[in-house]
Amino acid sequence: MATYSELMAQAQALMAQAEQARKDELSSVIADIKAKMKQYGITPADLGGGPGGKKAAKSKSSAPAKFRGPNGELWAGGPGRKPEWVRTALAAGKSIEDFRI
Template sequence: MPTYAELKAQAEALLRQAEQVRQQERAGIIAEIRAKMAEYGITPEDLSGSGRKRASRAKAPPKYRGPNGELWSGGPGRKPEWVRRILAAGGDIEQYRIAS
């Protein structure tokens, strides 16, 4: 039966061999990627995502006008303080709807 030191030496030798093979395969993979990039006209910027433009959301038009002229679109999310005060007092937010 091999000793710990012998097994450790074998493991280190295998790791070195695996790294050499990885480097050889890596070079081939990089060459394939470069060829595909050239074939399809892909730039490094295309891969980084910096060339993409994010779709911006259009701001919803206001549906409600508060007692002091505040505007609210009525969309999802936290309601403005003035809306919460009206609702907490038992008021009807529809009284503040902007006529379209």
């Protein structure tokens, strides 16, 4: 039977492997999206991400962001409930400092 330490080491190795797979897949998806945008003449504004597009949701906080999540989420790190991406990262054993801007 494996010890707690051995299982934790395996879990961390699997998390690192999963993160690398996510990064590999993400770069492939981004390249595919860029190619389709070029093919169809789509601009970021067409998707609501630029001037003339939909306005982004206004942040609840007026404090400057101190942390950036894995998908570009921003968080000022103030009091109150942590965003889901922060809770997920912390549960996976990551440090909040890994996301400091």
